[in-house]
Amino acid sequence: MSVQWQKSSFSGAGGENCVELADVESHILLREGESPATELVGSPVGLLGLIREIKSAARHEPE
Template sequence: MPDLKWRKSSFSTDVHQNCVELAAVADGIRIRESDEPETMLRTSPAALRSLIRAVKAARFNHIR
């Protein structure tokens, strides 16, 4: 796969390599964990949008 422009949340820092990164490609979205960059998921913008909406709507206890 050609070099992709990976983006991560502004809440992530460069101190720890434990964030989720996204890249837009012609046929959808790629998702990976920064500590395992060779493993990627493929999804569509609509499916990712649905996931983000569901996560925002849920109530979670934040663990730090």
């Protein structure tokens, strides 16, 4: 099976320090550009929860 990865629009032009996503059947795959062999597998609902948690933590982080 061929997986089509999509690089985050927040990634730099050089390709380092990027996050990539792929939609495979009913799962979402995530990987870091520097370590593409390591993939996280989750559900779309789980990914949404992760994104909400990260945004919430960023808003409450002291400056």
